[in-house]
Amino acid sequence: MSDSxxxxxxISADDLPPGERIVTIGTFDGVHRGHRRLLDQAVARxxxxxxxxxxxxxxxxxxxxxxxxxxxxxxxxxxxxxERLAExxxxxxxxxxxxxxxxxxxxxxxxxxLKEKTGLRELWVGEEFALxxxxxxxxxxxxxxxxxxxxxxxxxxxxxxxxxxxxxxRVRAAVMSGDVAAARRLLGRPFRVSGxxxxxxxxxxxxxxxxANVAPPPGLAPLADGIYAAWxxxxxxxxxxxxxxxxxxxxxxxxxxxxxxxxxxxFDGDLYGKTLSTDLLERLRPDERFDSLEALVAQMEIDKAxxxxxxxREGARISLEDGGSPGSWQQATGSPCG
Numbered sequence: 001m002s003d004s005x006x007x008x009x010x011i012s013a014d015d016l017p018p019g020e021r022i023v024t025i026g027t028f029d030g031v032h033r034g035h036r037r038l039l040d041q042a043v044a045r046x047x048x049x050x051x052x053x054x055x056x057x058x059x060x061x062x063x064x065x066x067x068x069x070x071x072x073x074x075x076x077x078x079x080x081x082x083e084r085l086a087e088x089x090x091x092x093x094x095x096x097x098x099x100x101x102x103x104x105x106x107x108x109x110x111x112x113x114l115k116e117k118t119g120l121r122e123l124w125v126g127e128e129f130a131l132x133x134x135x136x137x138x139x140x141x142x143x144x145x146x147x148x149x150x151x152x153x154x155x156x157x158x159x160x161x162x163x164x165x166x167x168x169x170r171v172r173a174a175v176m177s178g179d180v181a182a183a184r185r186l187l188g189r190p191f192r193v194s195g196x197x198x199x200x201x202x203x204x205x206x207x208x209x210x211x212a213n214v215a216p217p218p219g220l221a222p223l224a225d226g227i228y229a230a231w232x233x234x235x236x237x238x239x240x241x242x243x244x245x246x247x248x249x250x251x252x253x254x255x256x257x258x259x260x261x262x263x264x265x266x267f268d269g270d271l272y273g274k275t276l277s278t279d280l281l282e283r284l285r286p287d288e289r290f291d292s293l294e295a296l297v298a299q300m301e302i303d304k305a306x307x308x309x310x311x312x313r314e315g316a317r318i319s320l321e322d323g324g325s326p327g328s329w330q331q332a333t334g335s336p337c338g
Contacts, residue, residue, distance in 0.1 A: 007086035010095045013117040016054070021092075022046045023114065024124040025056040025131075027063075027168070030075030031084035033188040034126065034159040034166040039088040041156055042124040052091040054118055057081070058098040064219070065098050073221035075171050075187075080194070094118075107137025111145045120151045127155040161185055178224030180280040190231065190279035193223065193260045197271045200259070209300050211246065211261035212271045214278070223247050223280065225258075225287035227303045229310035231279040232264050234271075241267065242316040244307035245278050251289040252296045265308065265318060282310045 024042040028035050039055065046053035059078050063071040076084070085093050094117075096102070105113075110132055114120055123142065131137040137145075143153045159166040166186050174183040175191050183191045195214035212232075216223070225248035231240030246261040262278045284306050290296040308320050 008090060008093050009086075010082050010093045013056075013094050013096065013114075016092065016094065016118060018119065020051060020119040020121045022049065022051050022053045022122045022124060023056055023118050023120050024053065024090075025114075026126065026129065027061055028055075028057050028081055028085060029061055029168045030171050030187060031081055031088070032075075032166055032168060032171055032186050033161075036088065036188065037159050038124060038126055038156045039085070039090065041154075043089040045122065045124065045154075046091070049121075051121065053089075054092040054094055055085050055088070055090040056094045056096060056114070056118075057085065058096050060098055062098050062103065065100060066103060072172055072176060074219055075168060075175065075191070075221060077194075077217050077220065080192070104133050107132035107141055108145055110137070111142065111149060115149050115151060120149075122152045122154060124154045124156065127157050129155070172221045175221050175223055178226055178283040178286070180223075180228065181282055184281070190281055191223070192277050192279050193217070193220070194275060194277040195260075197274050197276050199272065200261070209263055209297070209304075211263045212276050214260045214262070214276055216258060216260055222258075223260075224283065225249070227284045227287075227307075228280045229282045229284060229307040229314075230262060231281065231314075232262050233277040233279070235275055240279065241265075242308070242311045242318050243278065244284075244304050245280060246287075248287040251287065252293070263304070265304070265311075281314060284310070 022042055022045055024038060026035065026038070031039075042055075043053050061071070061074050064074070082093060082095070102110075123146065125139065125142070127139060129139060131142075139153060139155045146153045164170065164186075171183050171186045171191075174180070174186065180191050193214060193216055195217060197212045197214060200211070200213045226246075228245045228247065230243045230245040232243040232245075233240055242265045243262050244265065245263070247258070249256055249258050260278055262276060284303055290299065305320070308316075308318060311318060312320060
C-alpha cells in the first residue's frame with residue numbers, strides 16, 4: 001500500500017467487497033512493537049502477492065467483556081488503536097463487535113464465517129494467538145481448519161526486547177507501575193493520554209504553576225500517580241512541546257478526581273476546550289501529600305527543574321533555567337492542584 005493512498009476507515013465485515021485477501025487478526029491493544037512487526041510482515045506479503053491486506057480486530061477488548069472485574073484496563077482507546085492500525089499500511093480495517101455470544105463460537109464456526117466474509121487466502125497471527133470458546137483456536141488448530149477451508153496460516157514469532165517479551169500485558173504492567181520508560185521501549189513510542197482540556201480549581205494562577213487538566217479516558221489502565229517529564233501536543237503541532245505532568249488526585253489540596261495535569265514549559269496561550277495529548281517520558285517521583293502549600297510549591301520548582309534536565313536529554317531545545325513568562329497565561333489555564 002502506497003503512502004500516498006488514503007488511510008482506511010474501519011468498516012464492518014459485511015461491507016467488504018468480494019475477493020481474496022490476506023487477513024491479520026488480533027486485539028492489537030496498544031499496537032506495540034510486536035504488533036507492528038506482525039502488521040509489517042502481513043503488509044509486505046500482500047504487496048508480494050498483489051492482494052489486499054485486511055486487519056481484523058475486536059471492540060471492546062475481549063478481556064473487558066469476559067473478565068471485567070480482573071481486567072486492569074486498555075493501553076489505548078479504541079480511536080487511538082484504530083488510528084495506529086490505519087498508519088500500519090493496511091488496505092482495510094474490519095472491527096468485529098465482541099460480545100458474550102461471539103465468545104461462545106467455536107474456532108471452526110468463527111473461521112468459516114471469516115472465510116465467507118473476507119475471501120481469506122492467508123491468515124497472519126502472532127505465535128501465541130488463540131480464538132474461540134476456551135481459546136481452543138490455537139495456531140495448530142487454525143492450521144488444521146485452514147487445510148479444510150482452503151487458507152494458509154502464518155504464525156509470526158513474538159518479538160523480544162533483550163530477554164523481555166513484547167506484549168500488551170507487559171506494557172500494561174509498566175504503565176501501572178509508573179515505569180513509562182519501559183512502556184516506551186515496548187510500545188516503540190511514549191505512552192499517551194489525550195483529552196479535552198477542562199477547568200480545574202484555578203489554584204495554579206496564584207502559585208505560578210498553571211496546568212492544562214485532562215481527565216484520563218475511561219477504561220484505560222491507570223497510570224501510576226506522580227510527576228513525569230513529558231511531551232505535550234496540541235492538534236496544530238508538528239513538534240512536541242516540553243512539559244512536566246502531574247498524575248493524581250491532589251492530596252495536599254482536595255483529594256479530587258484523578259487528572260493528568262500538564263504544565264507546558266515556556267508557554268503562553270489559552271488551552272480550554274482544546275484536545276491535548278501528553279506523552280509520558282520519565283517518572284520523576286511518586287505523588288505525595290505535603291504539610292503546606294508552600295512546601296508543595298517548593299517541591300514543584302524542583303520537579304520542574306528535573307523535568308527540564310530530562311527533556312534536554314530527550315533533545316528538547318529549552319533552557320535549564322525557567323525562561324518562560326507563566327504569569328501571562330495563568331489566567332487562561334487550570335491549576336496543578338485541580
